[in-house]
Amino acid sequence: MATAFADITFTPSVKAAQSQYGSRERNSRFELATDPRNQLTEQEIDFIAQRDSFYQATVSESGWPYVQHRGGPIGFLKVLDDRTIGFADFRGNVQYLSVGNLQANNRISLILMDYANRQRLKIWGTVRIAHADTEPELLAQLEVPTYRARVERGIVIHIEALDWNCPQHITPRYSQAQVEEMIVPLMAEIERLKQLV
């Protein structure tokens, strides 16, 4: 059995490139794995719950990949079960590039970044688009009521494969909220020093 990610990504030309550059043997271990790794474990569930954004790739009918950023409050990408995640798709520039691509080809690829801890998770999936008029309960489950954005549809992703990447070349970056938390002791120290003057 292969890991699901190798099943999806190790195409003939990818395998040929691995042979060309001498890594075919090293990569063949992914094709001999006992676990397909296509179910969320506690590790992925916790990681997803902490994200406030991700990048998503879809495939257009012209064969071009299309990458777009999706952002929202922490936890807006929701785990529905160990093979399903979903999010509320907000109204944007009304070009509908991603959603249009998905209507022709339901394959999606996500990369979720944790810059502060230098971690990244890749997810491959197939998408079902859900609307409020036919699936109000599902849309309510995906919505973040406290966030000011107009929800146009739900994007429900059936997970086909997962893969964690190594931290190499990830520059640590911190969100405003993370910086504010980190400087609490510094601010306290400044206040303490001010009292001494």
Ligand SMILES: Cc1cc2nc3c(=O)[nH]c(=O)nc-3n(C[C@H](O)[C@H](O)[C@H](O)COP(=O)(O)O)c2cc1C
């Ligand atoms: C008024 C408005 C204008 C926007 N203009 C742009 C833009 O010029 N370029 C862009 O990449 N995103 C823009 N965005 C953000 C996108 O609309 C948003 O990311 C949306 O999800 C795009 O989805 P799509 O790329 O799949 O069509 C804009 C959003 C709004 C609300």
